Amino acid sequence: MKSIGIVRKVDELGRIVIPRELRRVFDIEIKDPLEIFVEDDKIILQKYNPGKACAITGKITPENKTFGNGDLTLSPKGIEILLHELNTNYLVKS
Structure with missing residues (x-):
């Protein structure tokens, strides 16, 4: 700081x-x-800025990140949840 x-x-x-x-x-x-x-x-x-709420958790934190040219906002927990779901449901299946 x-x-x-x-x-x-x-x-x-x-x-x-x-x-x-x-x-x-x-x-x-x-x-x-x-x-x-x-x-x-x-x-x-x-x-x-209400647009900075996480699309998954709904949380607004200073650590939230935006993706997709600002269309998607995720908190650290939201990123963790999304990655887990992607790995479980889409990336692991062969």
Whole structure:
């Protein structure tokens, strides 16, 4: 993870301000929904994109990958399930 040298305090309602420069870089507009992820001791904010849900598990994770020119999104677990089914049902039979 890369530090950008910006520190913000949490206000009495638990809010923080995302600097304008970061909102521009990540194309975050007023009222845009953000997803919150937790990984170990980190809090990760990501612009919400419902199209990034895994086609098999329905999970939205930062590790999801898109395939087929963006037509198919899979989580690591979804990839594992798909590979198992392909190997079991299609690739093993001779």
